[in-house]
Amino acid sequence: MPVIPLLLLLFFLSACSSAEKKSLIHAFKFADKNRQELKRILEQYQEDSPKFAASHFIIRNMLGKQSVDTNSIKASQPYFDAWATYFEKYGRYKNGAHYVICDSINRLHPNKRVHTRYIPDLQHISADFLIRHIDYCFHIWQQYPWCKDIDFDTFCKYILPYTTSNCYWEYASDFFLQKYAELRDTVQQKSYKEIGAILSKDVDRTFAQNWVLLNYKIA
Template identity: 35%
Template structure:
């Protein structure tokens, strides 16, 4: 029983310490962004006169190195990239038939990881920050702290789906 209790306490403490160390500093995140650094700096500049939105933007940028999307696409025999729009198909079998026909024509499937820190543009982040603040003003969110807002309302994605303006 003591061993089980000790294990539970250690698990909880480890979990708590991992939560605190997840984010990196703003400077580290910006340096990791490579050619996308100017886009992230545009977001910070845009909110320079709004301290709470600026802090939200900093929060997002500090956590962006840990987020990415998985992209799958076809490459034609000529090297052209092609992504089928699955909304144009009636069911999963139609998608499968289309993909099979592409492979029969020599198309290959490529999988790619796209890191948010290197890819998301300033206009996308600004739009999502503004929409998150609008949502925070709704009656259902009136008791949510800024920390809760940053963790649960502000994020622009839930998993590894591609970033979207939908």
């Protein structure tokens, strides 16, 4: 590790709790060949205290996080293609439609089995992705009026995370920015809690069903 980033890391560790210090040290050790990417993040933000603290938060919380190896689930593509075709033709899935689609694919491809493999995030996620993600999250936090009452700890816990469960999508922020563009322009005067409730309701209605489909397919 170069001298400057090492001194910077040691200086920041002095302000952390013992548990946070231990987590960061373990994260760097576990990153193995990918630790150079983590160093690049610290170097990027060594002159920006809030973003440096945010990058520390992300790195130490990457412990235990893993992502699906897309190559290991390529055999599942026919399911996604069939669901997309159905949705384009009929709109929302009717009751039981996803089971019929899955059964049909199983009959057409009886030997296709998905053996999902996971890769630790610390060992493969790039500095470019996380730097872009951190910058974008700070932009969102500082741009919108409903974020003015969100403190740094809340920001780190609920805006900054790049992943959920065992997957992350590199272009998720672009997708959701476009998906909720109309909503964004109509809720300027609402609080972040009210907006969160609106989004939660939409997620429950729209995306929860797709999660059920995915679980059914993999099982």
